[in-house]
Amino acid sequence: MNVGILGSGDVARALGAGFHKYGHDVMLGSRAPAKLTAWSAEHPGARVGSFAEAAGHGEVVVLSVSGRAAEQALSAAGAENLNGKPVIDTTNPIADAPPDNGVLRYFTDLNESLMERLQERFPEALFVKAFNSVGNPHMVDPRFEGGTPTMFICGDNDGAKRTVRGILEQFGWEVADMGGAEGARAIEPLCMLWCIPLLLRGEGDHAFRLLKRAGGT
Numbered sequence: 001m002n003v004g005i006l007g008s009g010d011v012a013r014a015l016g017a018g019f020h021k022y023g024h025d026v027m028l029g030s031r032a033p034a035k036l037t038a039w040s041a042e043h044p045g046a047r048v049g050s051f052a053e054a055a056g057h058g059e060v061v062v063l064s065v066s067g068r069a070a071e072q073a074l075s076a077a078g079a080e081n082l083n084g085k086p087v088i089d090t091t092n093p094i095a096d097a098p099p100d101n102g103v104l105r106y107f108t109d110l111n112e113s114l115m116e117r118l119q120e121r122f123p124e125a126l127f128v129k130a131f132n133s134v135g136n137p138h139m140v141d142p143r144f145e146g147g148t149p150t151m152f153i154c155g156d157n158d159g160a161k162r163t164v165r166g167i168l169e170q171f172g173w174e175v176a177d178m179g180g181a182e183g184a185r186a187i188e189p190l191c192m193l194w195c196i197p198l199l200l201r202g203e204g205d206h207a208f209r210l211l212k213r214a215g216g217t
């Protein structure tokens with residue numbers, strides 16, 4: 001698949017490397033693509049460009065910018081380059097204020113999510129929340145003694161979710177579908193939970209797993 005990744009940070013680089021490893025045709029986008037020169041040299045064939053060029057390249061687009069900048073980055077990418085495409089939303093609405101005793105502050109509240117805002121602002125893009133609830137070193141080929149971890153996803157478009165499920169399974173995840181875009185109200189705060197051990201004790205080697213009873217309802 002052609003994959004366009006909006007972002008130049010740790011998540012964009014980790015997912016870019018993963019898509020590249022699994023044979024996808026990747027382009028990373030940034031306001032300053034030159035900062036990705038070394039990254040692209042390490043991944044022969046992977047390209048870098050502007051947000052609009054990366055989004056235009058992608059049959060699937062990945063949004064990996066800071067939550068505060070998400071709307072700006074998508075505007076720079078251009079709605080015409082997003083319409084009708086799955087947009088994997090890795091972002092979290094982390095506020096500028098510092099955490100309270102290891103608990104991140106969000107600029108959204110429990111009855112709305114960043115992804116719903118983005119879906120409303122870009123109604124023709126097919127947003128799917130994914131990858132936001134784990135640290136970037138574990139996003140591709142996660143390995144845990146406790147078994148295969150679960151990635152929680154949600155979004156309004158079933159076809160887009162099928163595409164994202166395929167990518168997640170290729171990357172080594174079990175997928176749990178939490179319904180429409182409103183599910184992001186529950187999935188985005190998983191990042192707060194994931195980050196508490198990191199912020200309090202520097203522990204970042206964990207991921208969530210949904211346990212189900214065989215034959216249970």
Ligand SMILES: NC(=O)c1ccc[n+]([C@@H]2O[C@H](COP(=O)([O-])OP(=O)(O)OC[C@H]3O[C@@H](n4cnc5c(N)ncnc54)[C@H](OP(=O)(O)O)[C@@H]3O)[C@@H](O)[C@H]2O)c1
Pocket residue numbers: 006007008009010011012029030031032063064065066067069072073090091092093094131132133134135136137
């Ligand atoms: N770090 C993790 O392990 C992790 C894990 C799960 C989820 N997440 C979420 O994934 C997202 C990306 O995280 P990250 O740590 O890789 O990067 P980040 O430091 O949160 O964000 C860096 C990116 O934001 C873009 N950006 C910043 N201000 C901007 C603006 N005004 N307009 C347009 N773009 C702007 C930068 O664009 P330029 O390239 O143009 O500078 C850069 O690509 C975040 O929402 C984060 O909460 C992170």
